Amino acid sequence: MSVLELANISKHFGAIQAVNDVSFSLEAGEVVGLMGDNGAGKSTLVKMIAGNFHPSHGTMRLDGKDLVLHKPADARQHGIEIVHQDLALCNNLTAAANVYLGRELRRGFGPLRILDYGAMYKRAGQLFAELKSETRPRDLVKQMSGGQRQAVAIARTMLSQAKIVLMDEPTAAISVRQVAEVLNLIRHLRDQGIAVVLISHRMPDVFDVADRVIVMRRGRKVADKKIASSSPEEVTGLITGAIEQVA
Amino acid sequence: MAVTLDQTIAQKQHTFLSRLFANQTFWVVIAVILACLFLSVATDSFATSKNIFNITRNITFVAIVALGMTFVIITGGIDLSVGSVLCLSSMVLAVTMHAGYSIEVGILASIATALAIGAFNGLLIAYLGFPPFVVTLGMLSVARSLAMVASNNTVVFQFGPDHQKLLALGGGAWLFGIANPVLYMILLAGITGFILRWTKFGRHIFAIGGNEHAATLTGVPVKQIKVVVYMISALSAGLAGIIQTGWLGAVTTNLGNGMELQVIAATVIGGANLAGGVGTALGAIVGAALIEVIRNSLGLLGINAFWQGTFIGGAIILAVLFDRIRNFRRSD
Numbered sequence: 001m002s003v004l005e006l007a008n009i010s011k012h013f014g015a016i017q018a019v020n021d022v023s024f025s026l027e028a029g030e031v032v033g034l035m036g037d038n039g040a041g042k043s044t045l046v047k048m049i050a051g052n053f054h055p056s057h058g059t060m061r062l063d064g065k066d067l068v069l070h071k072p073a074d075a076r077q078h079g080i081e082i083v084h085q086d087l088a089l090c091n092n093l094t095a096a097a098n099v100y101l102g103r104e105l106r107r108g109f110g111p112l113r114i115l116d117y118g119a120m121y122k123r124a125g126q127l128f129a130e131l132k133s134e135t136r137p138r139d140l141v142k143q144m145s146g147g148q149r150q151a152v153a154i155a156r157t158m159l160s161q162a163k164i165v166l167m168d169e170p171t172a173a174i175s176v177r178q179v180a181e182v183l184n185l186i187r188h189l190r191d192q193g194i195a196v197v198l199i200s201h202r203m204p205d206v207f208d209v210a211d212r213v214i215v216m217r218r219g220r221k222v223a224d225k226k227i228a229s230s231s232p233e234e235v236t237g238l239i240t241g242a243i244e245q246v247a
Numbered sequence: 248m249a250v251t252l253d254q255t256i257a258q259k260q261h262t263f264l265s266r267l268f269a270n271q272t273f274w275v276v277i278a279v280i281l282a283c284l285f286l287s288v289a290t291d292s293f294a295t296s297k298n299i300f301n302i303t304r305n306i307t308f309v310a311i312v313a314l315g316m317t318f319v320i321i322t323g324g325i326d327l328s329v330g331s332v333l334c335l336s337s338m339v340l341a342v343t344m345h346a347g348y349s350i351e352v353g354i355l356a357s358i359a360t361a362l363a364i365g366a367f368n369g370l371l372i373a374y375l376g377f378p379p380f381v382v383t384l385g386m387l388s389v390a391r392s393l394a395m396v397a398s399n400n401t402v403v404f405q406f407g408p409d410h411q412k413l414l415a416l417g418g419g420a421w422l423f424g425i426a427n428p429v430l431y432m433i434l435l436a437g438i439t440g441f442i443l444r445w446t447k448f449g450r451h452i453f454a455i456g457g458n459e460h461a462a463t464l465t466g467v468p469v470k471q472i473k474v475v476v477y478m479i480s481a482l483s484a485g486l487a488g489i490i491q492t493g494w495l496g497a498v499t500t501n502l503g504n505g506m507e508l509q510v511i512a513a514t515v516i517g518g519a520n521l522a523g524g525v526g527t528a529l530g531a532i533v534g535a536a537l538i539e540v541i542r543n544s545l546g547l548l549g550i551n552a553f554w555q556g557t558f559i560g561g562a563i564i565l566a567v568l569f570d571r572i573r574n575f576r577r578s579d
Contacts, residue, residue, distance in 0.1 A: 073466055087461075088461035089458065089461055090457030090462065092524035093450075101462070101465040101467065102465035103445045113445065115444075115447065146441070173255075
């Protein structure tokens with residue numbers, strides 16, 4: 001059974017049709033590359049899944065149950081996590097503090113509950129180890145490489161039992177070696193049975209890590225096929241419109 | 248050799264000493280100690296118990312307000328209205344007590360006034376997106392003017408039936424001969440330090456100063472916290488005002504005039520960063536101490552008082568210079 005099913009989702013802002021009648025499903029442990037030119041509707045689509053926007057039409061189903069999201073916190077509660085393009089990290093805080101930002105662990109009773117530094121360091125350390133990242137929980141994010149910063153942002157999605165992780169351009173602004181590191185992080189998420197949606201402009205990354213590619217153009221889904229049966233040339237044609245649509 | 252997970256988790260970036268040496272507050276403490284040692288040798292009048300009593304007490308008013316300011320500065324904001332809020336709170340206390348009400352009523356009215364002003368500042372900044380500089384600059388003018396209205400611009404020095412209680416509150420020395428204001432300062436510094444280090448609220452304040460957008464995206468209630476932060480700043484000014492009223496035994500409408508600069512200076516000298524994300528309770532106290540020692544020493548060394556501003560301004564610029572040098576080295 002699919003983890004997430006979108007059926008005939010549309011979104012318009014006034015007269016502008018940002019997303020037009022898009023349907024697709026996500027399986028557990030699957031990486032789906034979501035591609036398309038700027039303004040194709042990728043971000044709008046993802047923001048609907050993340051609870052930032054409300055669809056104008058259509059329905060979403062999570063584990064077979066109807067899914068209605070009013071705010072990003074709702075999505076998080078349902079196990080839908082997002083890694084923002086700018087990673088949303090605070091440079092002045094430690095890696096562990098960033099992982100737990102907004103969901104800090106505390107100990108004690110009643111009004112006198114204090115931050116549980118020990119537990120947060122420990123769990124963050126375990127998450128980094130799971131991700132095979134060399135990030136250390138007590139290090140300040142300020143001094144980290146792009147790959148380590150990605151690891152911190154991704155570890156955040158693993159705090160609760162995430163079912164779906166949406167990643168917005170995770171490889172856009174980092175070095176080649178760090179890209180490999182991030183793609184490995186994505187594989188680790190997949191191996192744990194998490195469905196990953198990878199929004200990217202970078203063809204090699206999508207063909208390297210994704211199982212399936214969905215291409216959007218002008219708000220419509222124009223392709224949804226296995227990576228194995230597609231090619232970068234075909235996807236480029238679909239993105240630009242040189243190829244109209246494939247089954 | 249294989250590194251275990253526990254070792255990785257325990258791994259700190261710096262040793263205790265390297266962290267200490269990289270800490271601006273530490274160097275300011277050294278500066279204060281050196282200055283004190285020098286003055287003890289160079290003058291007869293510095294190391295007298297009377298002078299030490301004076302210095303420690305003078306530090307407190309700036310330090311208490313600087314503690315509140317630290318919260319605001321960590322979020323990346325600024326509160327220019329503290330000097331005027333201090334004056335207005337003092338005046339509300341004085342006028343209420345002068346009218347025959349008890350000290351409890353006076354203090355309640357005074358604190359309520361401060362909190363209301365802080366809430367007003369905070370709401371405009373957090374929910375309407377006003378720049379903190381503009382809102383609090385406006386409030387600097389408004390609060391002082393309200394103090395003049397409340398007192399008809401007169402000096403209030405009679406505080407009704409609880410007159411003596413108020414003077415004891417601010418001017419006494421209830422524990423080991425330490426001036427009461429110093430006791431309040433230590434207590435408030437402890438509370439501030441605890442909040443910043445051990446509470447979720449404190450953690451969120453640092454997050455807002457580090458990256459406000461990230462804090463919002465991760466579900467930190469940024470707007471509410473900003474309002475509270477300005478209320479804390481105003482509250483600290485109000486408390487300092489109450490204590491100072493008890494110590495001085497009189498309130499004039501120029502109380503706390505220009506104090507915002509000393510308070511901001513103390514915070515910055517103590518290591519807080521005006522860009523947000525950095526600041527400590529100890530830093531605020533130590534910064535206030537350095538300013539007061541400089542002021543005091545100029546007097547004792549017989550240097551013309553007109554030079555005070557130059558030395559304090561120089562200390563501010565020097566403190567920020569050290570911060571810049573550290574950042575240059577890091578970016579190399």
